[in-house]
Amino acid sequence: MELNDAIKQLKAHGYKTTAKRKDMLTFFAVADGYRTAKDLIGYLEPMYEGISFDTVYRNLHLFNEVGVLETTELNGEKHFRFSCSHHHHHHFICKDCGKTKEIAVCPMDDVRHSLGGYEIEGHKFEIYGLCPVCQ
Structure with a gap:
């Protein structure tokens, strides 16, 4: 934005x-x-x-x-x-500096199959760690 x-x-x-x-x-x-x-x-x-x-x-x-x-x-x-509302994506977030890197894959593609019969209203997927600068 x-x-x-x-x-x-x-x-x-x-x-x-x-x-x-x-x-x-x-x-x-x-x-x-x-x-x-x-x-x-x-x-x-x-x-x-x-x-x-x-x-x-x-x-x-x-x-x-x-x-x-x-x-x-x-x-x-x-x-x-x-907000990053221009398209669906997820983030890697550095726990030290807070910088983010977009992740192109969405785990919901696989999860939907294992939740047959459930109505999914939303999700959030984040990976935490240290970016190359903070390591």
Whole structure:
């Protein structure tokens, strides 16, 4: 997702695009992979002295709810990144730096056969480890 697409998505759901929200989205537009709320606060602090965790978390969850950000959990903490809704795929996620690499294979192709009679409504498949730089 691009920054302008994210802004359009917010507006389409009836939300205002404030300067603070644009700055938050800009952070994810340039981030390579998943990032935490702490990472975002570190980025925003110089611009918005004393920005609260509540403000950041509330907006992160809003962005996720409208489909701008996707989430995963690494080491017991929620991580966020721009949504990749242009096609179906899965990710390898580096546990150190949060960078992602797209995986072209989907395990659901095999799983559907073993779940005959079940209605599958969705799935998420992620592989965790260390990228070449972090090894």
